Amino acid sequence: MKYWLALLLHFPLLGNAAVILQYHHVSDHTPQITSISPKKFREHMAYLKYEKFQVIALPEMLDALKKNKPLPSKAVAITFDDGYKNVFENARPILNEYQFPYTVFVNPLMVENKHGSAMTWGQLKTLQDEGVTIANHSQHHDYMVRQERQDSTQYFSKEILVAEEALRKHLGTSYRIFAYPYGEFSPKLQQFLSQHHFIGIGQHSGAVGPSTDFTRIPRFPASGIYADLNALKTKLKSLAFHLKSKLPEPMVYEKKPKLSIVFQVQDFKTKQLMCFVSGQGAVQPTIEKMGKNQVRLTIQAKSALPMGRSRYNCTAPSMSQPGRFYWFSQPWLVMREPSKTE
Secondary structure (H helix, E strand, C coil): CCHHHHHHHHCHHHHCCEEEEEECEECCCCCHHHEECHHHHHHHHHHHHHCCCEECCHHHHHHHHHCCCCCCCCEEEEEEECCEHHHHHHHHHHHHHHCCCCEEEECHHHHHCCCCCECCHHHHHHHHHCCCEEEECCCCCCCCCCCCCCCHHHHHHHHHHHHHHHHHHHHCCCCCEEECHHHCCCHHHHHHHHHCCCEEECCCCCCECCCCCCCCECCEECCHHHCCHHHHHHHHCCECCEECCCCCCCEECCCCCEEEEEEECCCCCHHHCEEEECCCEEECCEEEECCCCEEEEEEECCCCCCCEEEEEEEEEECCCCCCCEEEEEEEEEECCCCCCCC
16 A cells, blocks of 8 residues: 555545635736736636646535535635625636636625725626625724724624625625634634634635634635745645644734644654744744644744734645645734733
8 A cells, every 4th residue: 555545544634624715806907915917817727727626615615624524635715805896807707717616705885885996786796696605804894903992892793793794685695704804813803703603714824624723714815925826836735734732812912922832743744844934934943742643833933023914834744745735824913012001
């Protein structure tokens, strides 16, 4: 029996992993940081087809992972945030040509107010009739967690539950899948989603697997500086680590936050674990054995992170599937200490 097959039989969850791609604008005339040109977007889709990636609908992918059902090999979901008209005009024809399902996360209030760049309800209904998943991205696209609110439950309700009801009213569907604006979330927001039976989708990188926290689903951004196809090829083939510990809270006041997580060691060698800090490059992790087939990985930034969003990424090459990497990302939102009042 081949070595890789023996590994897959010994660790059956190795193959139960998937990747979610995140796009915003598909246009030559929008902010470069959140855009991909129609030409380059077509190149991405052509690569998925040529390499026989299995593009599946996001709800189908998440349902399979929740129920621990097997996923197709090289499963990928395609998502768009903000519901821009250029997605309807430029991405839709390409996706229809390749017959790829996809998800669009929208802000219902922007649609209702007829924001110039947003799709109309009519366009969203056309997408839905074509099999597209239309899901929740909050009412206003606010920075939802950057300030402490006494009425956070009421605020989250207005932003998320009211938006979900608008989707139900105009489109007749409610998937209860919520994409965090700017990818930012907090324990309070995660708890709110759990209490109201929502799945939370972020913007930090990494593959999705059976041990993924469903209030912090990772996606690989594929626009702007992340649109390079050569870099995306590696990400598309990534695998999910099997996590055995609770993940740190993403909101921190410490400018050099410490990441400490426990992995199930299965299809990779611990000496090949590599970690990277946003803007600082590679950082050597500390590895501690935690018993049979488990290790604790600890890393910390070498210098202070800037205010706002940063990430720690950790990877390790698969032994059974050459060319594929296990990939985990910890998002950080570095905040200023709240002022103390008498």
